[in-house]
Amino acid sequence: MDQSSTRLLPPETPRDFGFFLDGAYVPAGDREVFLRNSPGHGTPVTRIPKCTTEDLDATVAAARAAFEDRRWSGLSGADRAAVLLKTADILEARTDEIAYWETLENGKPISQSRGEVGGCVSIFRYAAGVARTLHGDSFNNLGDKMFGLVTREPIGVVGLITPWNFPFLILCERVPFILASGCTMVTKPSEVTSATTLILGEILKEAGLPDGCYNVVTGSGSTIGQALTEHMDVDMLSFTGSTAVGRSCLQAAGSNFKKLGLELGGKNPQIVFADSDLEDAADGVAFGIGFNTGQCCVSGARLIVEASIADTFSEMVAAKLKNARVGDPLDEATQIGAITTDAQNDTILGYIAKGREEGAKVVTGGAALDIGQGQYIAPTVFSNVTPDMAIARDEIFGPVLTVMPFETLDEAITIANDTIYGLAASVWTKNIDKALTVTRRVRAGRFWVNTTLSGGPELPIGGFKQSGWGREAGVYGVEEYTQIKSVHIELGKRDPWVE
Ligand code: NAD
Numbered sequence: 001m002d003q004s005s006t007r008l009l010p011p012e013t014p015r016d017f018g019f020f021l022d023g024a025y026v027p028a029g030d031r032e033v034f035l036r037n038s039p040g041h042g043t044p045v046t047r048i049p050k051c052t053t054e055d056l057d058a059t060v061a062a063a064r065a066a067f068e069d070r071r072w073s074g075l076s077g078a079d080r081a082a083v084l085l086k087t088a089d090i091l092e093a094r095t096d097e098i099a100y101w102e103t104l105e106n107g108k109p110i111s112q113s114r115g116e117v118g119g120c121v122s123i124f125r126y127a128a129g130v131a132r133t134l135h136g137d138s139f140n141n142l143g144d145k146m147f148g149l150v151t152r153e154p155i156g157v158v159g160l161i162t163p164w165n166f167p168f169l170i171l172c173e174r175v176p177f178i179l180a181s182g183c184t185m186v187t188k189p190s191e192v193t194s195a196t197t198l199i200l201g202e203i204l205k206e207a208g209l210p211d212g213c214y215n216v217v218t219g220s221g222s223t224i225g226q227a228l229t230e231h232m233d234v235d236m237l238s239f240t241g242s243t244a245v246g247r248s249c250l251q252a253a254g255s256n257f258k259k260l261g262l263e264l265g266g267k268n269p270q271i272v273f274a275d276s277d278l279e280d281a282a283d284g285v286a287f288g289i290g291f292n293t294g295q296c297c298v299s300g301a302r303l304i305v306e307a308s309i310a311d312t313f314s315e316m317v318a319a320k321l322k323n324a325r326v327g328d329p330l331d332e333a334t335q336i337g338a339i340t341t342d343a344q345n346d347t348i349l350g351y352i353a354k355g356r357e358e359g360a361k362v363v364t365g366g367a368a369l370d371i372g373q374g375q376y377i378a379p380t381v382f383s384n385v386t387p388d389m390a391i392a393r394d395e396i397f398g399p400v401l402t403v404m405p406f407e408t409l410d411e412a413i414t415i416a417n418d419t420i421y422g423l424a425a426s427v428w429t430k431n432i433d434k435a436l437t438v439t440r441r442v443r444a445g446r447f448w449v450n451t452t453l454s455g456g457p458e459l460p461i462g463g464f465k466q467s468g469w470g471r472e473a474g475v476y477g478v479e480e481y482t483q484i485k486s487v488h489i490e491l492g493k494r495d496p497w498v499e
Pocket residue numbers: 161162163164165166170188189190191219220221222224225226227229240241242243245246248249262263264265266296297298395397423461463467468
């Protein structure tokens with residue numbers, strides 16, 4: 001069904017999901033369940049099992065068995081690529097359905113959800129290529145008697161923990177690379193957005209992924225997430241979420257010294273010079289904070305703008321945000337949807353109140369929006385912001401932009417780097433010297449010049465400073481899920497140690 005031509009409604013009754021173990025769904029049975037309400041409609045949409053630690057152990061055991069008998073890692077890159085390509089085709093065919101459940105649980109606009117599924121299709125296709133090109137190295141410079149090889153091997157069983165802001169996109173920025181490397185996995189989605197992670201299970205199975213290679217355990221972070229992080233039979237954990245929980249993962253992963261990949265928070269600068277194309281820059285800055293209701297780790301939440309244009313430019317951004325269509329996520333016309341969780345809604349409104357109390361001035365927005373159902377917040381711009389204010393320092397994870405002016409390029413760089421985070425940054429200027437100087441000196445893992453929040457699977461993702469460890473996506477990302485082995489091969493007769 002082409003849902004883009006039909007008016008979509010939430011389901012009349014919530015859909016029941018089982019968790020995914022060894023190639024099959026396991027219904028909740030007598031386990032407790034999470035009942036998820038659509039943040040855009042306030043009505044129940046899904047029911048997901050609260051798995052027990054025995055369930056977790058079963059999923060890890062399935063992933064371990066699948067890894068050890070080499071049913072996946074023993075295949076050629078070409079055979080693994082074929083499964084990833086087939087997955088992409090099925091995802092493409094089921095785009096509308098996946099987007100629908102994503103929007104219902106997350107609150108993001110349906111058109112955006114469809115776009116994200118399209119992005120996931122592209123990532124699976126890219127990762128298929130990586131599966132075939134992943135390789136080690138050789139050393140032919142060790143003298144005639146020694147030949148060296150560096151082989152690349154999958155790390156083993158990977159635990160994957162994902163957040164609620166891009167449940168399917170973040171999953172698909174990792175799963176195809178984990179599988180391309182030959183690893184098997186157990187993933188734990190956020191308890192409020194598990195549906196699409198579970199749907200991927202049946203899609204991978206249909207595409208030919210052997211049972212046990214992809215398992216999904218559902219439950220809360222403090223119970224199942226923590227237990228997965230501590231698990232003695234998991235070789236690597238890829239965690240995407242808040243810096244606070246990332247820090248607790250550091251401790252928990254010490255259980256068996258599992259390798260850690262951490263993709264954490266950000267408070268990302270948008271540096272705008274007076275010589276930029278101001279119309280483009282205003283649109284980009286508005287997009288950078290409005291997209292996904294600002295619930296993006298890479299949202300451009302700090303506008304650092306040349307003082308000579310600060311007031312005019314802030315008004316331009318405010319005008320753009322006022323024109324953005326906030327509303328029912330299932331409406332095709334909506335550009336900004338609902339705030340995903342009640343707790344996040346309270347957090348954002350709390351920061352807006354704090355910004356006012358601390359003396360910042362609201363240029364636009366600054367309040368909840370009553371759309372009749374669900375929870376919505378007007379995109380908000382604050383001026384008169386000083387570096388010590390909470391709204392300037394903390395990751396708000398909502399549609400709240402702070403404006404800070406600068407006089408010189410050095411000052412812009414200093415303000416941009418004045419944060420514990422280093423996830424992403426954008427710079428807007430038509431001057432190549434300024435663009436490259438800022439790009440080289442601002443400490444962030446992902447940079448945009450005269451654009452923002454764009455890219456594809458070729459370029460890796462990850463943070464500097466307290467925004468994380470390691471990289472996901474691209475060739476660099478797949479290598480994270482491998483370990484290397486040095487092989488020394490002696491040629492010819494050995495020089496004896498004992499005569
Ligand atoms: P969160 O840290 O609360 O939760 C993330 C995941 O961790 C969820 O699945 C949760 O159930 C689980 N979890 C919670 N407590 C845990 C524990 N003690 N042990 C193990 N797992 C636990 O984050 P969130 O609120 O879902 O997402 C928002 C945060 O994620 C923001 O800080 C955002 O910047 C960050 N994020 C980062 C990236 C990135 O790529 N850097 C991408 C998206 C989101």
